Amino acid sequence: MKIQNSNHKDIDEIFRLYQIATDFQKTKFSVHWPAFERSLVATEIAENRQWKMILDDTIACVWATTFDDPQIWEERNADPAVYIHRIATHPDFRGNNFVGSIVEWAKQYALENKKKFIRLDTVGDNPGLIAYYTRSGFEFLGLSKLKNTKGLPAHYDNATVSLFQMEITFA
Template identity: 30%
Template sequence: MIRKGKIEDIEAIMKLTKACAKFMITNGIYQWNEHYPNPSAFENDIERNELYVLEHNGFVSGTIVISTLMDQEYMPIKWLTKNENNIYIHRLAIHPELQGKGYAQQLMAFAEKHAIENNYSSIRLDTFSQNKRNQKFYELRGYKRLGDIYFPKQSEHPFHCYELII
């Protein structure tokens, strides 16, 4: 079940994202660290009504942020659509024990359906350049890679930006 995230979910979400970070690090992917993601990011997402969680057997097992805010870092990218009426996906995560079972697909399908139902022009996101699995995931869903941005607190490596026209 996918539902809106609540403040009382933050602790479970942080356990989930820490498990994901640890899993990525053991696979040589240094995408998430002690700076990101952090509780205040999720609190802001909840405040803006943009955080969704996936519950599996009564536990928060996944998360996704569907935002209308364009981060400053995205400004230099030559997007396929105008910088208006777009949504941005952030912090998509599935607990490592449940990865590979289609839950990330479910969350992305939910976000894409939301975009269609609300007449957005496109969906934009970024994924870490060292995370080949995520790149393949988005490319198989039809997302086009457009350019790179950097988040120095996370990594010296770039993040690839993607867009899907709705």
């Protein structure tokens, strides 16, 4: 397994994985991802914030990161954190606990970038995802009603989100 930045050649595969993930979400949850703007992902790629996990010469999983997420994390955004968004797994690789692999990678990434927390959010109150992320080492911080979603992807509009974080200890 190898983790590296995505590049512009990956953009069609990233969107294919997003569509597969959205289709899966529609079978399980009332809230699902909207169609994301290609410009959003292109910017993340250009800024080295879009990631891929390669397994058997295949993009097995993708996700995005940022160091700033004020509309979701509000006053907590002042904390030094890496935020993980839009984890999407290739269907042939589901069940491989890629979140655990992402967590291990993110711990090192956070340390290298002098961040104290790894954070992620999900839209809604989803007991299955809450249990999964807490088993993966995240602390569930509770639900938060978003106040200002202008400019965020459509699934955040008027949403309540589940917030998760993991504190990183420096050696």
